[in-house]
Amino acid sequence: MNPDDFSDAAAGRLMKVGHSEAAFHAFVPAPLPPVLNLDTPLVLTLSAADRAIGELAGLGRTLSNIRLFVNPFVRQEAVLSSRIEGTRTDLAGLYEFEAGQRPGDADAQEVFNYVLALEYGLERLQSLPVSLRLMREVHARLMESVRGGQATPGEFRRSQNWIGAPGDTPVGARYVPPPVPEMLEALDQLERYLHVPADLPPLVRLALVHYQFEAIHPFLDGNGRMGRLLMTLLLASWGVLPHPLLNLSVYFEARRAQYYDHLMAVSTSGSWRDWLQFFLRGVAVQAQDAVLRARRLQDLRAGWLETLQARKASATSVRLMEALFDHPVLTIPAAQRLLGVGYPAAKANVDKLVHAGILKPTGDERYRKAFVAHDLMWIVSGVDGGVAELLFSP
Template structure:
């Protein structure tokens, strides 16, 4: 266990330290939080993608009524609220209810009592299964409230290493399952919020949804083994391995984004004597979908000036026109979007396949306890 913990600690420290040396660290917060929002929502059945999110942020009317993308937007708003709130309110039942209220503010979960703990029995299993067919039945309401009180008390204990506590806190929350809907998404938010609350992360750069999604069955099996057999060691090893791999993947992704940014800004600079193509290219890392009026606003120029710069970037392959909606033309920052697609689909795409292919948990080397 100690070797796995040390490796996870080192990887987390490297990721946090890199945020101090990478240019524009907020750029990576922007990208990683949106990746996490999309992936965490997809685990729960949301169909919208990361690219759908970027398109919505540029052209909200493109999503249409009832789009799943609103669930991803809710996730980002809830996470940003939580990051701001932990400066005033410690992680607690109250804060968790606030996260839940914002997460389910609109969309499919809006009718599932946002911001309030459940008042009846729920169960986990295949869609439409009865409680008798469920793979797991969380505590009854009578047992849930004392369990939540104990969970809240444990949030403030610091006897164990922080990553071990995060593993325990997440597993306990998922077992209590205190809401009718949104438990998984809130439970994953709590991991990052706890690391930020204790100052382990200066910026919210660690998100585990890609790891949990890629090893989804083992994730469920490890949690269930804790409930059935008390196998905390197996779960904690699985969790720590995820931290190590995710940190390495995040750091590799940040480097890839940095290199892409440098390459494309140089390409844009070489394409014109004006600084505007390079300026807009830099802005595209926060606006991967863009319209000509938006480009003109970013550059503080006329509509024609914005159109000229966009046309320039289309010519050199930085932007690609995706569609027209009436008189509005929408352009996509394909080199960046393609990189994000690659890094959000498989951990091995960022850190190398050999390193990402995990050995079975039981084969990890550990020191005697």
């Protein structure tokens, strides 16, 4: 980190660590909240983001079958949040892993851990507020038995880390977070900030907290994913979005360099305004996108129901169709478990969904025993997020 890049408006202070050639600078973020200047364009973007998230939350409350749609949204977020850090598994790969089709796939295991960690965190919110303890517990799930064994799951770091290219040292790294004692103090301050009554609109607080968490970088590994997962937990705990339907990582992944540059610019120059503008626009775009996708999933379910009813399908087939929203990649043994029936009955019901055009056998020789609900996966992961972007106008 070059101290010359940091201006007087930096969102914290630089510290020199070590001596002579091994000396480097680390950044210690100032406690939240910063002094903010919410100008008119920013207020308009905040208002658009608030409206969009309100509509999404409303949809979550009014759709009786919203539970069906949460699972695919959570998985898409897990896939994209992990992809920002280079994991290659896609949505189909994650579902194949869950269906037992990819044993030993370390990438898919990491993405699945994200799902488990998020589900754990949402459940834990019933008994524990968002706090340092919750962060450690969720991190333990996220990093459970991951590759490398360096991650110290569930523990804040006890040594210096840094963000940079492989082989970088803290001397040449792009960003160096606070040394351990300052990190612990910054974490305490962050926790206190999380517990104070709302001083700013929740979406603004969310952007501040995300920056602060990343600037502190409190774990040896998994900070990007933890910071993004934390946003879903905060939205739920503040009652802004009770169901995890916002896929902010889709937005960040598509603009990864900008995302990183904005975080850096807050540290070096206190560019809170630009970070907020970028972040709030992301919330608005992704909330609108989620509303569109949830409606399409609802239409898909209604269409499938109609098809099955026209074919005089049994209640068991309808049950299996609904189970596809949780298991869009299905094997016959999985259908057996879901329906609580024997192999022949499970196979007969899967065949009915195949004949109705709902499920397709996968063509791949390795997965020949699996069946896939392609339409459902396409709605969740299809590359049409641009629609919401076009609709966006603050």
